[in-house]
Amino acid sequence: MPLFIASLNSGSNGNCYYVGNTTEAVLIDAGISCRETEKRMKRLELSIKNIKAIFISHEHDDHISGLETLSAKYQIPVYITQTTLHSCKLSVQKNLVQYFSSNERINIGRLTIKAFPKLHDASDPHSFIVTDDENICAGILTDIGAACSQVIYHFKQCHAVFLEANYDDAMLTAGNYPYFLKKRISGGNGHLSNRAALELFCRHRSDSLSHLVLSHLSKNNNDPQLVESLFSRHCGNTKVIVASRYHETEVYHIHQAYKSEEQKAFYNQNAIQLSMFN
DSSP, X not given: OOEEEEEEEOSTTOOEEEEEOSSOXXXXXXXXXXXXHHHHHHHTTOOGGGEEEEEOOOOOHXXXXXXXXXXXXXXXXXXXXXXXXXXXXXXXXXXXXXXXXXXXXXXXXXXXXXXXXXXXXXXXXXXXXXXXXXXXXXEEEOSOSSOOHHHHXXXXXXXXXXXXXXXXXXXXXXXXXXXXXXXXXXXXXXOOBHHHHHHXXXXXXXXXXXXXXXXXXXXXXXXXHHHHHHHHTTOXXXXXXXXXXXXXXXXXXXXXXXXXXXXXXXXXXXXXXXXXXX
């Protein structure tokens, strides 16, 4: 059974990522309005009734702006750290709040969600790995100031990943942002550059990584065509998608991938031999 993933929106104007199977799903962040979440899921033919939990990475507005309404309307539990909830200053219904800790594994039906700490200028920021009962693994690795050891370790496990490629170094340097903001973005606790994301991808991707969804692109300091061209030259067998800040992606079906072409040929040959006896 495949794992289904989609970006409902990705960027400083709002972030919301969908991961699920045929019966249950989770949202990572709720940074677009409840109405937009409903509209985009309807267009993708995804049922909001399947959403069993919302996981919050950190308290910045582009990750939580739709949380209160969406959670209350559909009575969806919100998984969040105590520190982040305090920093959010939101009125999430108390009966819907579930706290998590770093590296805790939380079971939502047949999905297992693991949160791990990341480098970002927030009170208690986390990234997430979502795994199904067949060990298909999707990572949500955005708002990361650097590819630290935690990011590298979890990235290596992924069959699909939402990976931040926030800014182009030259565009950020030449742009009109004030100096302090440029330092905040590139200073190791802000966002991941195209160059750093590409290095992570080229050096540490698994042979089983089938889908790379490049996420959280800056409106002013990046260009979707530049990013797609840059990564496509190195993608190999991995499908590269650039998530939009204006609309949802399609739904991608993630299957357990083979670890190598040799292993794929081995399984295909055995499948042919088995079919001869059926």
